[in-house]
Amino acid sequence: MNATEDSEVKLAEMWSVSGQLLHTPAYRARHAGLLAAALGDRDAAILDAACGTGFPLLELIGLGFRHLTGSDADPDLLARCRQRLAAYPRLRARQPRLIEASWQQLPDRIAETFANVLCVDAAIGFMDSWVTGEMRQGPANIFARVTEVLRNFHAVTAPGGRFFIGLQKNNHKGNRFYPMKVGAMELDGITAEAHWHMTYDWERRIKTWRNIVRVGAREFTQTRHSYLFDLDELAGFLRDAGFARVARLPTPDDLYEDILVAHRAG
Numbered sequence: 001m002n003a004t005e006d007s008e009v010k011l012a013e014m015w016s017v018s019g020q021l022l023h024t025p026a027y028r029a030r031h032a033g034l035l036a037a038a039l040g041d042r043d044a045a046i047l048d049a050a051c052g053t054g055f056p057l058l059e060l061i062g063l064g065f066r067h068l069t070g071s072d073a074d075p076d077l078l079a080r081c082r083q084r085l086a087a088y089p090r091l092r093a094r095q096p097r098l099i100e101a102s103w104q105q106l107p108d109r110i111a112e113t114f115a116n117v118l119c120v121d122a123a124i125g126f127m128d129s130w131v132t133g134e135m136r137q138g139p140a141n142i143f144a145r146v147t148e149v150l151r152n153f154h155a156v157t158a159p160g161g162r163f164f165i166g167l168q169k170n171n172h173k174g175n176r177f178y179p180m181k182v183g184a185m186e187l188d189g190i191t192a193e194a195h196w197h198m199t200y201d202w203e204r205r206i207k208t209w210r211n212i213v214r215v216g217a218r219e220f221t222q223t224r225h226s227y228l229f230d231l232d233e234l235a236g237f238l239r240d241a242g243f244a245r246v247a248r249l250p251t252p253d254d255l256y257e258d259i260l261v262a263h264r265a266g
């Protein structure tokens with residue numbers, strides 16, 4: 001088996017395979033259905049601020065939401081999202097705006113506010129590591145950084161609006177190492193499978209994610225780091241960032257993430 005180490009493969013390519021394995025059609029439908037029920041109004045303005053290749057943005061369009069905007073910092077993933085939109089005429093007719101913007105830049109890049117802002121799919125911990133950026137070191141600096149970035153989500157949430165944020169269920173303090181089989185399927189006629197190995201350094205508040213993807217006889221691996229905090233801590237950061245109230249949107253055990261709904265005062 002040929003092993004290709006980290007730097008030879010772009011994260012966008014690794015993610016586009018492992019993302020497809022995690023987001024089976026059934027997973028997408030269940031996750032988006034749950035969000036749709038909570039979002040309610042099909043005419044309210046929604047920003048999916050971590051839309052990447054298009055999840056849950058495209059599913060929500062398919063479910064009849066009419067005023068969607070997608071943003072993401074990774075131009076390669078946004079290009080894939082555009083390709084997917086182009087492939088589905090039914091979605092293309094409801095073309096959402098797609099904006100390249102990091103969460104650090106949100107209020108500078110997007111002038112308006114939205115009734116609902118989404119940062120789901122367990123993205124938040126990667127704020128300084130997915131695209132580029134220097135990760136903060138030490139719990140106090142990391143917590144301050146997360147709160148600072150959450151303030152930007154608060155700024156683009158309309159008064160009286162809601163911010164939906166997802167966090168991996170495996171980010172709980174009992175975990176030190178967590179190996180996970182993401183899934184396997186035929187992609188373009190070749191068997192692809194992915195395994196994730198996650199290591200948790202709760203003292204330093206850094207999580208190490210080893211993404212192992214096999215496509216046919218080839219194996220690709222990539223290591224990424226993210227900030228590490230649990231759901232209760234995230235709720236506290238949201239309050240510190242200015243949200244008036246934080247509630248939990250229950251998700252079934254087999255969904256990868258928990259979701260918090262933070263309310264901006266009216």
Ligand SMILES: C[S@@+](CC[C@H](N)C(=O)[O-])C[C@H]1O[C@@H](n2cnc3c(N)ncnc32)[C@H](O)[C@@H]1O
Nearest residue numbers: 052053054055073074102103121123126127130
């Ligand atoms: C776990 S992936 C989720 C991808 C997406 N749901 C999809 O369907 O492809 C994390 C996403 O967060 C985005 N991201 C990470 N850090 C970011 C930042 N600082 N600003 C904006 N987007 C960021 C990545 O580019 C990526 O699309």
